[in-house]
Structure formats: structure tokens, C-alpha cells
Amino acid sequence: MxxxxxxxxxxxxxxxxxxxxxxxxxxxxxxxxxxxxxxxxxxxxxxxxxxxxxxxxxxxxxxxxxxxxxxxxxxxxxxxxxxxxxxxxxxxxxxxxxxxxxxxxxxxxxxxxxxxxxxxxIDLNSGSDITDYVFHFLRNARMMCPGEEPRIVVCWGGHSINKIEYKYTKEVGHELGYRGLDVCTGCGPGAMKGPMKGATIAHAKQRILNARYIGLTEPGIIAAEAPNPIVNELAILPDIEKRLEAFVRLGHGIIIFPGGAGTAEELLYLLGILLHPANRDIPFPLILTGPAESADYFKQLHEFIARTLGFEAQQKYKIIVDDFTAAAREMALGMKKVTEYRKATNDAFHFNWQLTIDEHYQHPFDATHDNMSQLQLSKDMPVHELAANLRRAFSGIVAGNVKEQGLVAIEKHGPFEIHGDNEIMEPLDELLNAFVSQGRMKLPGSEYVPCYRVVR
Structure with a gap:
């Protein structure tokens, strides 16, 4: 050894x-x-x-x-x-x-x-109590800055991206920093580190001394995404669902870079929330961006969303390829709309209280073989419920890839099985195969053995 x-x-x-x-x-x-x-x-x-x-x-x-x-x-x-x-x-x-x-x-x-x-x-079986819990957790971690206008950009993306994609995330972070925007990520390597690294240089150039580099993680995934050293505010939420809710309650807009199963999980989580009828008029800028080399990745993801969640879901985000300045400028414009809306509705700048999050998205999903095989994945479901279950499927794959409990379960019982209607399973299988072929499931240099099997 x-x-x-x-x-x-x-x-x-x-x-x-x-x-x-x-x-x-x-x-x-x-x-x-x-x-x-x-x-x-x-x-x-x-x-x-x-x-x-x-x-x-x-x-x-x-x-x-x-x-x-x-x-x-x-x-x-x-x-x-x-x-x-x-x-x-x-x-x-x-x-x-x-x-x-x-x-x-x-x-x-x-x-x-x-x-x-x-x-x-506190009753953690109650949706409103869970939101209140997330609020108090973040407040205890001193993440709340009342009075500061919206400027927190959440950046999601893979920890195993290639060098070209990583450099692009730094360029986007640099442009965000020039515009006085702060960065919040899952705090790990790759697309979680790049935007922070780029932003530090721009913040220094702009003489911004109170810049924030926020990292939100949870115990089950922290070893796979150990906090990068740029993080100056860290919170370890108790589970993935509270971590995800913390992102959308604390952040004011989200940029998604290329990634794998974890990034798809995050996108599906957010789309499911934005598709809720109660959230239709709430501005929440969402941008998918990457270098020219990532164009196929976004095309596959865009097609997957079309075939599973439909056209309405596609309207909730904007794809910007190979233009880091445009991505940052678009986010800055989105921040102005968020600020105007929060002022008009008297909503807090430091916590997105008005966003409705169904309990489907709040209760922890235990990625066991039984739970994975029993997920309902059908076009007959309400679209935001389908998004919730697709999110859980990807959450299980993340657990099987990197979390200790998932790794042990796969070693003992073999791959997770994912069942559903063929019109859902076919695009899911194609997307996962694309992730594998592009090396997006593990760090570069390691051979990937799938922890799942898509059953059509």
C-alpha cells in the first residue's frame, strides 16, 4: 500500500x-x-x-x-x-x-x-419547516448579508472536465468578477474551482475587498469534491436536498458548465422548480455555457430536456457557447431583473423566500437498489414531478459513482436498475452513454464501470 x-x-x-x-x-x-x-x-x-x-x-x-x-x-x-x-x-x-x-x-x-x-x-417532514431549517442553517453559518443587492452567481458543473473546459470556466469567472458578482459553487475541483479562480483576479483588479467565494457541500459527497482552497465561506448541509435548496435560496442566478451525472441532477432539480406554476413569474437567470468543444454536450442535454420535459422546460434557460463575456453580461442583466423584482415584491435580497419548492424536492432520497428500481419515470406524470424523479435517478448514479454508501451497495449487489417508459428510457440511456464516452463520469485517466443499468 x-x-x-x-x-x-x-x-x-x-x-x-x-x-x-x-x-x-x-x-x-x-x-x-x-x-x-x-x-x-x-x-x-x-x-x-x-x-x-x-x-x-x-x-x-x-x-x-x-x-x-x-x-x-x-x-x-x-x-x-x-x-x-x-x-x-x-x-x-x-x-x-x-x-x-x-x-x-x-x-x-x-x-x-x-x-x-x-x-x-422543527418538523423535517414538513416542506415549510425544511425551508425554515435551511434558512436557519445558512444564518448560523453567517451566509446572510441583509441589505446587499443580489450578486451571488451559483456555478454548477463537473469536477472531471477537461483543460479547455476548465480554462473557459475561469474566463467566465473573470468576467463575473469584473462585474462585481460573487461566486457560489459545490466548492470542489473542476467547474467548481475555475469560476472562483477567475473571479479572484478580476476582484483584485477592481479592488473589491469583500468578495465572496461560497462553497456548499454535504457529508456524502465531500470526499469526492473536497473544498478547494479559494472558498472563504463553507457550509456543509446535512443532505443533498438541503444543499440544493440552499443553492437556489441563497443564489440569485445560476450558470451551468459541462459536467456529468451530478450536473444533470442539478439542472433537473432547478428546471423542476422553475416549471412549478407558482414560480412562473419569478425571475431566475439560468445560463448553460462552455467552449466550442462543448457544443455537442449542450446539444445532447438540450435534446434530452426536449424529449423528456418538453419545450416549456427549454425556455427556462439560455445556451451560450464559446463566449464567456456574453455569458457574464447576460447574467449581470439577469441580476438587475432579480433586484427590480425583489424590490417590487418586498422580497429579501439574501434569501429567496418566494420560490415555491414542492416537498418532492425536499425529502432526502436514499439511493438503494429498491428505491432506484421503483422510480416512476413516465410522460403521464406532471412535468415537475417527472423532473423530480429524473433528478433522483441521477442522484443515485452520483451515489454509485463516488459516495461511500453507494460504492459499497454496488460492490455488494451490482449495478442499480432504472426502469421507466421507453420514451423516457431511450433519451436517458443515450445521454448517459454520451457522458461515459466523453469521460464525464470519473476523473480523467480512470476507467469507468457503470454503476447503473437502464432497463427499457
Missing amino acids: QSHPTINASITPIGSLEVLSQTEVAKLKEAGENGLYELFRRCVLAILNTGSDSDNAKTILEAYPDFKIDIVQQDRGIRLNLYNAPADAFVDGEMITSTREMVFAALRDIVYAESERESPL
């Missing part, structure tokens, strides 16, 4: 969560199947592996089997003693500042999620 350099270190909070109660510390130290310790350990290990080429949560955990954390309660606050930690997270024995901030952001979010889960005041 390959040896990985490690280090022992002791760190204190920076940025958030200087104080924990004795009960919270005790829960964090609990091991076992449902203990918080193992969840915290895995999140921290992923953060310490920022920059890793692995997109496999199991691989990263196996690389550092002796990594341990001791949580020490002190009169002045808390201290984390790390043993056998990845040495790349340190410089001359000191942890890199951005990494240290994110470690304690993970601690903050895990403690908050646990305390809210046990609260009798």
Missing part, C-alpha cells in the same frame, strides 16, 4: 465556533454506527485532502486509516488534536489558514445539524 506523509498537530478555532457545550463535545466524541465522531472525522479528512486527484470517498478513507481527532474542552474554548493527518495541509508544521477555517466550519455545521435534528420545534 502506498505510504502517505502524515503529521500530528493541535489547532484552535478560527472563523467560527469557539465554544462548545460539554454535551456537544460528548456527542462529537461518540463513535459507533450513528455517532457524530465518524461523520466529523470523514469531513475533516476530506478537507485536509484538498487538491487530491481522487474522487472516491472510500479511497481517501483507506489512504489514512489511522487518522484520528481528539476534541478537547478547555476553559478558553475547544482544541482539536489531530493524529496522522495528511501532511499536505500544513506548511512548516502550521495548518494552512483556509484549511483551518474549513475544519471548524465543518465542526460548526455538524453540531448545528445535530442540535436542530433533536429540536421539538
Whole structure:
């Protein structure tokens, strides 16, 4: 087995969560199947592996089997003693500042999620309570900036894009930064890092000192998309559905770059929400963009949307190919419309309260073999419900590709089976085959073995 350099270190909070109660510390130290310790350990290990080429949560955990954390309660606050930690997270024995901030952001979010889960005041089976939970979670993470006009651009896209596509994401981010717009992503590599990297240069040129580079992730996928070092605000939502809702509640517009199953999942999630009759008049700029080399990718995705969700869904986004300036300019114009609408309706700038999100989109989907095979995928369904189930299908594929629980299930039971009407299954199969042939399911250089089987 390959040896990985490690280090022992002791760190204190920076940025958030200087104080924990004795009960919270005790829960964090609990091991076992449902203990918080193992969840915290895995999140921290992923953060310490920022920059890793692995997109496999199991691989990263196996690389550092002796990594341990001791949580020490002190009169002045808390201290984390790390043993056998990845040495790349340190410089001359000191942890890199951005990494240290994110470690304690993970601690903050895990403690908050646990305390809210046990609260009798919140019902996570209720759609309105879930939205309220997302609001309080983001507020606790200090993501809310009341009074600041809309300027957060969410950027979605694959972590395994090629060099040409990655360079294009940086160019778009650069143009967004010139226009004073902030960037929010899933905080990983590839299309999640590129826009942030480009924006940092433009923000510096424009002398913007309060620029925001927001990363939203969740425990199940953090090892595959470990936070990149540009992120200066991190939140680890408890599951993928709350993460997705956080994106659309916090962000003011979305740009989608080329990607794979995870990107398709995000697009379907957003389209399903925008197709809801209650959201018809709410401005939400959505742009799909990439270099000329990605034209076929967008053509395939556009055709898939046409054949499954129909023409109305296609009208919810604009495709801009090989013109990063036009993409940023279009988003800036969209931001003005969002600002005007929020002022006219007295809606908050910092949280999109008016957007209606059906409970189909809010309840966590457990990607088991039974749940995947029982998904209803039919043209007879209301279009926003079909979009929700298509989103779940892609969520299961993401789990089978990179999440530890999904990887273990595939190893034990074989590929997930996806059933549905042929008029849905045929374009789904074609799109997934295109993703595989284009190398969009895994990091470059690794051979992809499908974790799914489309049954016609």
C-alpha cells in the first residue's frame, strides 16, 4: 500500500465556533454506527485532502486509516488534536489558514445539524419547516448579508472536465468578477474551482475587498469534491436536498458548465422548480455555457430536456457557447431583473423566500437498489414531478459513482436498475452513454464501470 506523509498537530478555532457545550463535545466524541465522531472525522479528512486527484470517498478513507481527532474542552474554548493527518495541509508544521477555517466550519455545521435534528420545534417532514431549517442553517453559518443587492452567481458543473473546459470556466469567472458578482459553487475541483479562480483576479483588479467565494457541500459527497482552497465561506448541509435548496435560496442566478451525472441532477432539480406554476413569474437567470468543444454536450442535454420535459422546460434557460463575456453580461442583466423584482415584491435580497419548492424536492432520497428500481419515470406524470424523479435517478448514479454508501451497495449487489417508459428510457440511456464516452463520469485517466443499468 502506498505510504502517505502524515503529521500530528493541535489547532484552535478560527472563523467560527469557539465554544462548545460539554454535551456537544460528548456527542462529537461518540463513535459507533450513528455517532457524530465518524461523520466529523470523514469531513475533516476530506478537507485536509484538498487538491487530491481522487474522487472516491472510500479511497481517501483507506489512504489514512489511522487518522484520528481528539476534541478537547478547555476553559478558553475547544482544541482539536489531530493524529496522522495528511501532511499536505500544513506548511512548516502550521495548518494552512483556509484549511483551518474549513475544519471548524465543518465542526460548526455538524453540531448545528445535530442540535436542530433533536429540536421539538422543527418538523423535517414538513416542506415549510425544511425551508425554515435551511434558512436557519445558512444564518448560523453567517451566509446572510441583509441589505446587499443580489450578486451571488451559483456555478454548477463537473469536477472531471477537461483543460479547455476548465480554462473557459475561469474566463467566465473573470468576467463575473469584473462585474462585481460573487461566486457560489459545490466548492470542489473542476467547474467548481475555475469560476472562483477567475473571479479572484478580476476582484483584485477592481479592488473589491469583500468578495465572496461560497462553497456548499454535504457529508456524502465531500470526499469526492473536497473544498478547494479559494472558498472563504463553507457550509456543509446535512443532505443533498438541503444543499440544493440552499443553492437556489441563497443564489440569485445560476450558470451551468459541462459536467456529468451530478450536473444533470442539478439542472433537473432547478428546471423542476422553475416549471412549478407558482414560480412562473419569478425571475431566475439560468445560463448553460462552455467552449466550442462543448457544443455537442449542450446539444445532447438540450435534446434530452426536449424529449423528456418538453419545450416549456427549454425556455427556462439560455445556451451560450464559446463566449464567456456574453455569458457574464447576460447574467449581470439577469441580476438587475432579480433586484427590480425583489424590490417590487418586498422580497429579501439574501434569501429567496418566494420560490415555491414542492416537498418532492425536499425529502432526502436514499439511493438503494429498491428505491432506484421503483422510480416512476413516465410522460403521464406532471412535468415537475417527472423532473423530480429524473433528478433522483441521477442522484443515485452520483451515489454509485463516488459516495461511500453507494460504492459499497454496488460492490455488494451490482449495478442499480432504472426502469421507466421507453420514451423516457431511450433519451436517458443515450445521454448517459454520451457522458461515459466523453469521460464525464470519473476523473480523467480512470476507467469507468457503470454503476447503473437502464432497463427499457
